Amino acid sequence: xxxxxxxxxxxxxxDDTVAVMLEPIQGEGGVILPSDGxxxxxREVTRRRHVLMVADEIQSGLGRTGTTFACDxxxxxxxxxxxxxxxxxxxxxxxAVVADRDVLxxxxxxxxxxxxxxxPLGAAVGQAVVALLxxxxxxxxxxxxxxxxxRGLRELVGHGVDAVRCRGLWAGVDIDPQLMxxxxxxxxxxxxxxxxxxxxxxxxxxxxxxxxxxxxxEILLDALTAILD
Numbered sequence: 001x002x003x004x005x006x007x008x009x010x011x012x013x014x015d016d017t018v019a020v021m022l023e024p025i026q027g028e029g030g031v032i033l034p035s036d037g038x039x040x041x042x043r044e045v046t047r048r049r050h051v052l053m054v055a056d057e058i059q060s061g062l063g064r065t066g067t068t069f070a071c072d073x074x075x076x077x078x079x080x081x082x083x084x085x086x087x088x089x090x091x092x093x094x095x096a097v098v099a100d101r102d103v104l105x106x107x108x109x110x111x112x113x114x115x116x117x118x119x120p121l122g123a124a125v126g127q128a129v130v131a132l133l134x135x136x137x138x139x140x141x142x143x144x145x146x147x148x149x150x151r152g153l154r155e156l157v158g159h160g161v162d163a164v165r166c167r168g169l170w171a172g173v174d175i176d177p178q179l180m181x182x183x184x185x186x187x188x189x190x191x192x193x194x195x196x197x198x199x200x201x202x203x204x205x206x207x208x209x210x211x212x213x214x215x216x217x218e219i220l221l222d223a224l225t226a227i228l229d
Contacts (some may be wrong), residue, residue: 006041010049012190018081019052020045024070027059030203031165031172037076044058046079053066053078057143058095062086063133065209066143066168073167089129090143090209094122095179114173142168149206152221160228162202171206172199185227192223 001009003026013020024039026032046053055078060070064086067073080103084095097104105145116122132138150166153173157164163174175185188202189196196204208216 003029003032004038006038007047009042010045013045013051015047017049017051021054023056023060023083024073025033025060025065025167025170026198027205027220030174030199031167031170031205033165033167035159037074039071039076042080043076046117052080052217054080054082058082058084058166059207062129063142064168064170064207066139068133068139087126087129088123088146091125092122094119094126096126107122135222142210145169145172145208145212145214148214150209150215151218152217153224154227156225169208169210171211173204173206175202175204175228177202179228183210188227189223192226194220194223 001012003022004177009020020042022042023029024034043053048084055069055071057069057071061081061083062068062085064070065073067106069081071078080097082095084093087096088094114190142167146168149162149169149171152160153164153166154175158178160179161173165172178228179204180188182200182202182204185202185204186198196206198204206220208220210225
């Protein structure tokens with residue numbers, strides 16, 4: 001479905017539809033933010049049409065956007081969350097599907113299996129990450145440092161950058177395609193000690209660790225400014 005088009009989404013729901021699965025913010029698309037109120041509208045439609053709302057928060061979840069989940073920005077609670085990446089704390093690969101018992105309770109012992117499910121180390125790391133997030137410290141850091149990052153990136157618009165999209169410590173930066181591709185920008189930033197990932201032409205995604213400080217944000221902005229000169 002077209003991202004952000006609530007009419008198209010509702011029109012696609014039939015009696016055979018089980019769920020609507022979406023990214024609250026499109027990561028691979030280049031940190032594409034939905035319009036205000038769209039997630040709330042999706043929640044209303046899915047409830048009214050009796051289908052599940054599944055939020056893929058593998059990239060956007062667990063503090064990245066300045067809230068525990070990206071859906072929290074609109075106070076929306078989906079029926080299921082799909083989580084990963086940050087859940088492993090950068091130590092081990094961990095993923096999870098999270099929901100209330102009335103949803104996940106349909107699985108009974110033996111009806112679902114996983115080769116690595118229940119890994120003790122992975123479970124311990126995941127629990128530690130949840131405990132760290134429970135204080136709200138890292139969500140606050142993402143909001144504070146994200147505002148510094150966004151301010152610095154917006155100063156580059158018109159100076160080699162066409163557009164910027166930010167939510168917490170997560171940014172999509174559209175570099176002027178006349179200057180370089182996103183792939184070229186990523187390699188030039190790597191030479192200056194900054195890791196980013198390109199996507200779709202001249203767009204790069206910036207997703208620094210939530211433990212960075214102001215100095216690291218300055219290093220990132222200085223490196224990006226340098227490659228645009």
